[in-house]
Amino acid sequence: MAGRASTTRNVLPVLSGVRLSLTGDRLSVTGSDLELTITSWIEVAGAQDGVAVLPAKLAADIVRHFEPGAIEIDATGDRPRVSGGRSEFFLNSMPADEYPSRPEPVGESVTLAAGDLSEGLRQVVKAASTDDSRPVLTGVLMAAEDEGLRLVSTDSYRLAVRDLPGAAVLRAGQQVLVPSRALNEVARVLDEDDSVSLVLSENDVTFELGDLHITTQLIQGDFPDYRKLIPSTRPQPLVVNRQSFMDALRRVKLMAAEHTPVRLTMATDSLVLRTVNTDLGEAVEEVDAKYDGEELPVAFNPEYLLHGLEVTPGDEVSLESTDASKPAMLRAVDSEEFLYLLMPVRVS
């Protein structure tokens, strides 16, 4: 796990390694790219305290390919020896004294149930941008909201908002911008039944999950004013079974090329999905829905729409749209805790 934070793209070559530190029978393994640091602790049969840095990817590959059983690491010589079963590897070590040290996280620790946070992260992380040229959009906004926590992300094409009522992690009015990459790592390891502690300091946040700590620098900058993007009026909703909608979308999406939109027609008690591919042909499917507004055609990026459907909770979802050029709102019929706002695609 720690190796996922190591990097070969940093000017410090030693960061392509993982730092192993043995104290008694406790081994810590740390990987870092200076922005994201992951440390895990495991109980081992320690023989001699010490520190070594091993190449992260190679070490992980070696251990993964060993036969089941105990692994021995002997870093007392010039070349650390990693052995398992009848295999032995002698690795060119990296200078442990060059590995940057991180101070222990300082700040108030707040513990919350992992289940809600896990679901919330799953819902919002993917809507964050991966374009590094606008760093604030690569983060997830964590903001205090009505004695709870609000998670917000956007890549400028869509916006995901999830409220976690009762998760009083931040002071009233406080908000921080956490890199989505780090939250993705947190989401990967969160167990529904666990709890997670957050230690927030001025420039970074640490997620403590038992013997695993994930520390990330916070993103500095102003997150867009997302509130003004959310339509204040609620148009006539189209209510549709979420699974039926997703299944139909996945089918018509088969006809879509990379930039082919899916064209929806919201009509009385039906939703028609259509994709047109000039090279391959056309796909059409009608899904039962509840709707008594005016017939409204609107087109979306099928990937973005599918992601919204996948992370919206509940059996039935409501799609609200006023215009083919205005953002559409996707939310669960029986819950107000999650909102997915999606901009349409212009079609002729």
Add this chain to the structure above:
Amino acid sequence: MRLVIARCTVDYQGRLAAHLPEAIRLIMVKADGCVAIHADGGAYKPLNWMNAPNKLSEDGDTWTVTNPAQESLTITVHEIISDSDHDLGIDPGLVKDGVEAHLQELLAADPTTLGDELELVRREYPTDIGPVDLLCRDAEGTAVAVEVKRRGEIDGVEQLARYLERLERDPILRGVKGVFAAQVVKPQARVLAESRGIRWVEIDYDALRGIERPQMRLF
């Protein structure tokens, strides 16, 4: 430019010996003295050639091209099919890639795309190793040198770093910052730029041109 289409054989003597057997070929004799023998294929690359400076002497069916390195190209002409001369005039030189030049022009018109409150000082600001694409000043008055590329790769970052080193010698510009702007900045170029303290920016060419994309944005 003299263009001769002829059935010929060609022999080169110099660092090695090479022989082209009899066939119909295009012989180009450029105004500066360069001689190139082309087949009807193989893209731009001649079968054999002799760069200027050299000397071409025609003795009946035998043309001999020699250069100061004592290399020689002997063309034996068996049949001339076409022989024409054309005055091409003075070449204006290589014009920068259209997109790259247009990007520079658009960024010069609105440097705030590269960062808040940047003001253009001059396009093609001269240094003694070549002009930097844009020179701007930020809100604090600090000079900002901008190198614009269509594809941002390591050599572009190196180029900007060299300009910055030259500009830093000018007391008026001292403390100059660098911005590397491209439609796409490759990961290696990002790392190199960051390690040299150069900010990189990816430019949306369509947005700069005011072209609406099918996928609409929330903001």
